[in-house]
Amino acid sequence: AQSVTQLGSHVSVSEGALVLLRCNYSSSVPPYLFWYVQYPNQGLQLLLKYTTGATLVKGINGFEAEFKKSETSFHLTKPSAHMSDAAEYFCAVRGPNFGNEKLTFGTGTRLTIIP
Amino acid sequence: KAGVTQTPRYLIKTRGQQVTLSCSPISGHRSVSWYQQTPGQGLQFLFEYFSETQRNKGNFPGRFSGRQFSNSRSEMNVSTLELGDSALYLCASSLVPGGLTNEKLFFGSGTQLSVL
Numbered sequence: 001a002q003s004v005t006q007l008g009s010h011v012s013v014s015e016g017a018l019v020l021l022r023c024n025y026s027s028s029v030p031p032y033l034f035w036y037v038q039y040p041n042q043g044l045q046l047l048l049k050y051t052t053g054a055t056l057v058k059g060i061n062g063f064e065a066e067f068k069k070s071e072t073s074f075h076l077t078k079p080s081a082h083m084s085d086a087a088e089y090f091c092a093v094r095g096p097n098f099g100n101e102k103l104t105f106g107t108g109t110r111l112t113i114i115p
Numbered sequence: 116k117a118g119v120t121q122t123p124r125y126l127i128k129t130r131g132q133q134v135t136l137s138c139s140p141i142s143g144h145r146s147v148s149w150y151q152q153t154p155g156q157g158l159q160f161l162f163e164y165f166s167e168t169q170r171n172k173g174n175f176p177g178r179f180s181g182r183q184f185s186n187s188r189s190e191m192n193v194s195t196l197e198l199g200d201s202a203l204y205l206c207a208s209s210l211v212p213g214g215l216t217n218e219k220l221f222f223g224s225g226t227q228l229s230v231l
Contacts, residue, residue: 009155034219043119043205043222044158090158102171103220105150107157 002027002093006106014114019063019078021109023091026072033074034092034103035065044090050074061085086113117142119208119223127229133194136226140187140208146170147189148220149181152203161204164189165212193228201230 007022025031032051036044048059055067061084065076074091091106120139128134140147149161160173164183181191187208193200207220 036222041224043207043224044220045222046219049219102148102160102163102173104160105158107155 002031002104004091004093004104004106006089006091006109008109009107010110010112012112012114013081015083016080019076019081019085019111021076021089021091021111023065023074023076023106024072025074025091025093027093032094033065033067034094035059035063035074035076036090036092036105038088038090038108040087047076047089081113083113083115086111119206119221121204121206121223121226123226124224125227125229127231128196129231130196130198132196133192134196134228135190135192136204136206136228138189138191138206138208138223140189140206141221144208144210144221145187146209146212147183147187148207148209149189149191150205150207151175152205152225153201158205161191163212170212196230198230201228203227 003026005024013019034049035047037047038044047063048057050057050067058064063078065074067074088108088110090108092103094103122137146165148163150158152158162181163171167183178194183189203225205222205225207222209218209220
């Protein structure tokens with residue numbers, strides 16, 4: 001069974017600084033990986049996903065993530081934080097095998113932007 | 116196109132009661148998934164329905180059940196409520212089960228259930 005671990009339940013960065021949210025996965029085979037964002041009082045929105053191909057994935061709002069198989073990681077980055085990035089971020093994994101399709105989410109990282 | 120609609124937005128119940136939550140997917144979407152979100156636990160998968168059939172189920176007790184109607188609307192029911200059932204319940208929809216195509220899920224804003 002696959003799982004994800006998000007390091008740091010709370011991360012604070014200054015406006016304009018680099019955002020780095022960490023996600024490590026556990027899977028017996030290369031999985032499909034996702035980052036979702038949840039703004040206050042809203043549901044989750046997909047930021048980006050990795051399925052196959054290029055390991056550096058670009059998403060919406062200037063975010064990107066790199067799949068590193070050797071490190072079993074899929075960290076989310078953004079070069080310059082904006083106040084509107086304040087939200088909770090969830091990393092998720094899905095196995096590649098038919099029938100093993102449910103998304104498994106991490107426990108989330110709350111990102112705070114300091115003016 | 117309207118998004119995923121969940122009703123009610125807030126619910127307050129007492130222990131031992133039962134509750135029914137409703138989810139209307141995006142028009143044309145036939146797959147609906149349910150998740151329980153709690154602080155510290157993140158999102159836990161409850162179940163997934165497609166064309167009125169349950170395709171996948173998480174590790175929740177039998178007090179949690181669901182169904183899907185012919186118009187793709189879905190309901191989940193929790194019987195004999197416990198304090199630990201207090202959570203945000205999120206519904207997500209997609210055209211087909213996300214695991215088949217890795218298409219993204221569209222989430223509703225959730226129903227906040229408080230059990231007193």
